[in-house]
Amino acid sequence: MExxxxxxxxSLPVSHEPVTVRLKSGNAGLLMEVSAPFFNxxxxxxxxxxxxxxxxxxxxxxxxxFLNSETKDYLEVxxxxxxxxxxxxxxxxxxxxxxxxxxxxxxxxWNKWNGTALIPWRYFPPGVDKMNSYAIHGSGMGxxxxxxxxxxxxxxxxxxxxxx
Numbered sequence: 001m002e003x004x005x006x007x008x009x010x011s012l013p014v015s016h017e018p019v020t021v022r023l024k025s026g027n028a029g030l031l032m033e034v035s036a037p038f039f040n041x042x043x044x045x046x047x048x049x050x051x052x053x054x055x056x057x058x059x060x061x062x063x064x065x066f067l068n069s070e071t072k073d074y075l076e077v078x079x080x081x082x083x084x085x086x087x088x089x090x091x092x093x094x095x096x097x098x099x100x101x102x103x104x105x106x107x108x109x110w111n112k113w114n115g116t117a118l119i120p121w122r123y124f125p126p127g128v129d130k131m132n133s134y135a136i137h138g139s140g141m142g143x144x145x146x147x148x149x150x151x152x153x154x155x156x157x158x159x160x161x162x163x164x
Contacts, residue, residue: 049083
């Protein structure tokens, strides 16, 4: 399956080529492929490429969430163009396992980056029935949150910000 992130979290169109997320089922797990513009903002995290990095959500990332909407258990997979990753298991928003290993490779080619991760099936909560993907980049007031399935403009409450 191929998905394109074409809107910000609040349903505005993105001003660049959309991020593409491809999901492919395999025996060992779900292959997640990312093709995205490379903003290099913020700069690379200090963590070693190929390893988990806590707080990766503060950097340039593409992330996917896989949710069981009945139990509210979900898997969060964050991928960084510089090669770091973060895998979290959560229940109702409370993290109960983080920093799980992941086979992940990323490469940057000028103003684009590509990444491939193999997410083991055992990481997924039973009964996943929803997913969403996000692309996050920028610093300070220029921080941008893009969503595969954004919040419709008419549903946004006054003062509401992105809630991933």
